[in-house]
Amino acid sequence: MESTTGIDLRLVVPAATAWLAAGVLVGAPGGVPASAAVGLWLGAGLFVVAAVFDRRARWRPLWATVGVSLAVSALVASVVLVSGPARLPADVRAAASRHANASALITVWSVPVETASPGGFGTGGTGARVRFRGTVTELTEGKRSSRVSVPVLVFAESSGRGTASLQIGSVVRLDGSLRATDPGDSAAALFFGRSRAESVAAPPWWLAWANALRTRFVEAARELPGDGGDLLPGLAIGDTSQVSADLDLSMKASSLSHLTAVSGVKIG
The missing domain is CATH 2.40.50 (OB fold (Dihydrolipoamide Acetyltransferase, E2P))
Incomplete structure (x- = not known):
């Protein structure tokens, strides 16, 4: 199926399925069981075979879509299964x-x-x-x-x-x-x-130069008047070290603390 703009939309379902599988499997308590990955691979194989041998042409796209969706889900499950033990040995x-x-x-x-x-x-x-x-x-x-x-x-x-x-x-x-x-x-x-x-x-040198640049940026921002100088490093490079406790509370009260959480470490 293609849209009027010529974009092939047949990969939308497999892509959405892959994202859904990743969200479910990564957060699964106890990790991904091997049986889940095996089951998904078997299911993918069955639907691909059905798409190849089914003589009813109108059903082939459906079987192929389901087969590809199960295949990408199986691939995600396999990656999570293999990488899980390495993430926390x-x-x-x-x-x-x-x-x-x-x-x-x-x-x-x-x-x-x-x-x-x-x-x-x-x-x-x-x-x-x-x-x-x-x-x-x-x-x-x-x-x-x-x-x-x-x-x-x-x-x-x-x-x-x-x-x-x-x-x-x-x-x-x-x-x-x-x-x-x-x-x-x-x-x-x-x-x-x-x-x-x-x-x-x-x-290492390829990171040291960036650290020096970040330090100079923070020092320059510190010269700015008001709270702007304290907030700017957090907004630009994720450095919230200049945000005081009072400013932190004010940001939370105004539901704006997420703006300075770009480094992946939220305030408070």
Whole structure:
């Protein structure tokens, strides 16, 4: 079927089916069972065979559409099935279930933002905390270390303005504990740091130049009058570090806090 503009609309149903399958399967509790992927592949094969051998021409497009829709759904299910264990490996899952103390190498992937945490996550500390998104690349529990690649949302002690080690692309070591998130969350786990992050490696050159540019932009925006200078970095580059608690409350009261959440880490 084609529209009057010449656009082929036959792929609309398979594309919509793929998105629907991804939304359901990614958030499925306990992961995708292998039987679901196998069933979808078998169903796709049956409908494709029906489209090939059915002599009734008017039914062939329907069988083909259903077959392709099931095939793309089966492909999505297979990808989720294979990538699921890699997203949260057994060692990490076990550590998260026990809330065990561990040491992690973490690559930073978002600007650290101050967050409230009464009492802190450490040993009774009450200092300010920051949160940022990153990837755990190595997890050490006791004498056992594992090389992994787990997306996490990190909460760590803030060292005030000395957060240069938390630039995007930098690698830090942090002691703390893990907690698994719900299926479908962009982060596979939460990492609650019990100390300040220790710098291990600076960002690579292809990211370092961007960090320097971001820093200069924030410094220039700070010179602007009123709340505009505090909000502009959040609107432009997702850096909400200059947003005060009062301004945060005002943004929430006016239902505008989503405007400065472009970095993927919302305020509050």
